[in-house]
Amino acid sequence: GSLRAEIPVTELLKDDPKNWGRWGPDDEVGGLNFLTSQEVLRGVQSVKQGKTFTLQIQMCHPKGDPVWPGRKDPVRINVMDKGHYMCGKGPVFPGHAEYADDVLFMYLQGSTQYDALGHVWCDDTLYNGYDARTTAGGMTKASVLPIAERGIVGRGILIDMARHRGKPWLERAETFTHEDLMAAAEKQGTKIEKHDILIIRTGWIGSYYKREKDEFYKDFMEPGLTYSKELVKWFHEMEIPNLVTDTIANEITADPVSGVVLPLHNALMRNLGVTFTEIAALDDLADDCAKDGQWTFLYTAAPLKVVNGTGAPVNPVVIK
Ligand code: UVW
Numbered sequence: 652g653s654l655r656a657e658i659p660v661t662e663l664l665k666d667d668p669k670n671w672g673r674w675g676p677d678d679e680v681g682g683l684n685f686l687t688s689q690e691v692l693r694g695v696q697s698v699k700q701g702k703t704f705t706l707q708i709q710m711c712h713p714k715g716d717p718v719w720p721g722r723k724d725p726v727r728i729n730v731m732d733k734g735h736y737m738c739g740k741g742p743v744f745p746g747h748a749e750y751a752d753d754v755l756f757m758y759l760q761g762s763t764q765y766d767a768l769g770h771v772w773c774d775d776t777l778y779n780g781y782d783a784r785t786t787a788g789g790m791t792k793a794s795v796l797p798i799a800e801r802g803i804v805g806r807g808i809l810i811d812m813a814r815h816r817g818k819p820w821l822e823r824a825e826t827f828t829h830e831d832l833m834a835a836a837e838k839q840g841t842k843i844e845k846h847d848i849l850i851i852r853t854g855w856i857g858s859y860y861k862r863e864k865d866e867f868y869k870d871f872m873e874p875g876l877t878y879s880k881e882l883v884k885w886f887h888e889m890e891i892p893n894l895v896t897d898t899i900a901n902e903i904t905a906d907p908v909s910g911v912v913l914p915l916h917n918a919l920m921r922n923l924g925v926t927f928t929e930i931a932a933l934d935d936l937a938d939d940c941a942k943d944g945q946w947t948f949l950y951t952a953a954p955l956k957v958v959n960g961t962g963a964p965v966n967p968v969v970i971k
Contacts, residue, residue: 656910660773663878663911668887669922671779678779679797681768681924682892685846686805693846694806694949698970704936706895707763707966708856710755717859717930718761719899720871725757759795759962765803765954766927769793770961771916778921789959798926799956799963803893807950807969808847810835811937813854819861820854821874826903829882841946848893848950851876852933856897875903878914886919894919895928895950895967928952928965936969945971 674684710716716724731752735741741749760766768778769790775783781792812827813820815835821827827835832851836843843849853874859867875898876882894901902915919925940946952967 654905654910654912656905656912658909658911660911660914660917663906663909663914664883664918664922667880667883667918667922670887670924671922673924676779678924679768679793680801681778681926682890683798683801683803683924683926685890685892686803690805690846694804697806697947698949699945700943700971702939702971704939704969704971705966706931706933706936706969707964708930708932710757710762710964712860714860714864716762717856717867717899718758720868722758722761725755725761727753727755729753757964759957759960759964760929762964763930763932763966764928764962764964765795765798765952766920766929766962767793767795767798767960768920768924768926770795770920770927771913772921773917776921778924786961790961791959794958795954795960795963796956796958799954803848803926803950803952803954803967805846805848805892805950806844806947807850807895808836808841808843808947809850809852809933809937809940810841810843810946811839811852811941813852814937814941815839818854820858823870823874824872824903824907825874826877826907827875828877829879829885832876839946840944843889845889846892847889847947848895849891850895850931850933850950852897852937854897854934856899856930856932857934872904873898873900873902875901876915877903878906878911878918883918883923886925887923891925893926893928895931897931897933899930901927901929928967931967939971943971
């Protein structure tokens with residue numbers, strides 16, 4: 652609708668660092684390469700209590716699921732149930748066992764999900780320099796499959812921006828910067844370490860279930876992290892492998908200065924190979940972290956192995 656950019660994204664990101672070629676010309680998992688066995692053990696060392704949390708939103712919720720405008724939320728359809736048997740249409744197995752079956756239609760970006768590194772691009776070029784034409788008819792480069800084959804395990808850290816600002820959720824279009832992120836971490840008494848899986852709570856996805864749907868989508872502009880040269884430099888130097896948030900797109904919908912839409916998708920995902928995990932459910936985990944003061948944990952995630960996929964649904968598990 653009213654979105655308008657003053658400059659192209661390539662100009663906004665001019666001279667920003669890139670990790671292309673860092674892991675060879677065939678790499679498709681980017682920053683996940685930082686998650687070595689040593690990093691897995693660092694994650695394991697942060698397990699103190701044996702508490703577990705799952706970070707996927709429910710799929711096919713009666714209210715509908717929160718998705719990027721223009722996408723449709725997942726639809727589950729029964730194709731076999733007791734009704735079929737009652738109408739004489741259920742297959743009769745020897746011994747009379749009966750069953751129920753269903754089918755799911757969904758956008759692969761339509762629930763909590765891992766993005767493929769090639770999911771968003773500019774200048775006709777994907778992460779690692781792959782030609783954007785390799786996305787045609789199904790991604791053959793930098794798809795979600797290599798990410799799913801690998802799995803994601805490391806030390807996770809939660810930064811609660813909503814709590815930091817003293818509100819249940821950040822408002823429409825509310826921004827926060829690299830500096831705000833550092834201030835929130837400090838107030839929590841936590842320190843983001845090199846190679847941490849960075850999880851940022853805004854409260855936004857949780858708010859979907861507490862408000863009228865129309866209000867959530869009205870003049871759609873999610874709250875989120877804003878682009879800056881310092882932020883990109885920090886992600887680069889800290890070698891952050893994975894950014895997880897409870898918003899649909901992990902960043903402010905449009906950069907408030909340039910108007911460029913989703914610049915961090917290009918600055919972090921395409922240029923640095925930071926894997927994005929979106930639409931995460933973080934409210935329960937955050938409540939617990941605020942109670943016991945433990946904001947770091949073992950983070951594990953196994954996105955579905957979708958061949959040529961631009962993304963894949965996931966239910967990450969966190970162990971504190
Ligand atoms: C878009 O592709 C628009 O965003 P997302 O990464 O949130 O799926």
